Amino acid sequence: MRYGIVILPEYRWPQAAPLWRRAEDYGFDHAWTYDHLAWRSLADGPWFGTVPTLTAASMVTSRIQLGTFVASPNFRHPVSFVRDVLSLDDISAGRFLLGVGAGGTGFDSTVLGEDTLPPPRLVARLGEFLELLDRLLTEDDVSYAGDYFTAVHARTQPGCLHKPRLPMVVAANGPKSLRLAARFGQGWATTGAGGHDSTQQWWRGIAELTTRFDDIIAQDGGEPATIDRYLSLDSAGPFALSSAEYFTDAVGRAAELGFTDVVTHWPRATGVYAGDEAVLDKIASDHLSAR
Template identity: 60%
Template sequence: MAEPKWRAVEEYGFDHAWTYDHLGWRTLVDGPWFGAIPTLTAAAMVTSRIRLGTLVATPNYRHPVPFARGLLALDDISDGRVVLGLGAGGSSVNGYDDTVLGQPPPPVRARVARFGEFVELLDLLLSQERTTWRGEHFAAVDARSAPGCVQRPRMPFVVAANGPKTMRVAARFGQGWVTTGTDRDDDAAWWRSLAELSRRFDDTLAATGRPPTAVDRYVNLDAGPVYSLSSAECFRDAVGRAAELGFTDVVAHWPRGEGVFAGHESVLETVATDVLPELERSRSPR
């Protein structure tokens, strides 16, 4: 589970670290792949400060009741450092997750409705002692949640959303919103899509009565066509552009030796040594 990397990312000074919550992913499906909750549990055991999360957990193969039990254990073991990233899942991205269980993937409308129920039921399970609830896709009958989350009333949700319905879920339940943008084949178009999505999320928050600053904003920098850790300067530029669009947090992928996210760990070390201190100074109060 690459425990040295979890230690290193904390020692480098990053604020949060994440793992995918898939049964397999794209070209990495035939390589080593561990479950998200055990992986984050191992990470929690070798770190003490950094926040740990899923990016993102989906209802593709999870039911909220047993999932909540695993999350409660992880929150306890980590002493309240869990951030729960949640997303609807999509066959264009998570193809293997959609098909490995031998069931046809649901159409988009049903997928979004299922996601809304998934988030709502998790919110209840993680914030109250007993839950009875029923929807079209999920149900719980007198589900217990003792001892509850270390973080009260529950661990923060970071909700992935690009469309209007999932944005409403993010605005209702999220302490954070995360996006991958659209128009991913062209760098300039991808950044324009982030600006447009950020404006739409502002409008969604306003419609629910929440101010724009009530929800942290995350962007997966590597969802675009340029790998953010191609160089330290590339990362610095991407973080600056994201900040100008109102994003409070960015996520980048640990460099791999080859294939997707191929790069050099020396770039990550340079970012930690040179770029992170600059960012820390820029956000510190004068």
């Protein structure tokens, strides 16, 4: 099992930099931040840009992978975004993971004055976003005409450090987005299907999603084991770092379902993801330093 942690981009850099260093020192395999313009209950508080945050994080770390959890087409265009992606790939010396998803229906979907798209169109837009990003990251001089995005002779030199391109982790919970994850992703990330009434129901839903994902890959002639699987542990029930025992149990369940990676959040003092950093110390000792 590999372990990841999300550090929300809400801290001024003198406070944030030690957190990113500690994530690496603890032994986490990857560290992420949200790619939003504002987010839910924290919209009234401080919030910093994703790309500058990850760039700075790459300068104070040397080993840990760094990523977006997750970028979306809500306010990004592949042609302009690919320049940020290539820069992060280069500055981090190939440690950048591009997490991508359809985008939600909250602040990001309306702040630019556009209407929130219904779910089928969100997924259709994600398909174009991924298709064009994939081309931009593997080709130079790209032209593209879709329903949501257009590119005219977009230049993308010098390209990615990894060949044919850097890894993409595609967030998907529904059948159509799962197909996109199987097609474009080197990794699949999930928060589980919606509509759950209990933690146990959420886990049952996760099990169903993994079976569905396996079936989709097999239908396309692929090998399920070739795509990494990331489970966000904080999507239902208690915060994963509410106790070391709960975290250990959640990791065990994820492993039984075939997940290669789990992701939790850095404990905050209050509100969402509120927790005790002593629990983080404990799980780092139990799960990370022992490897």
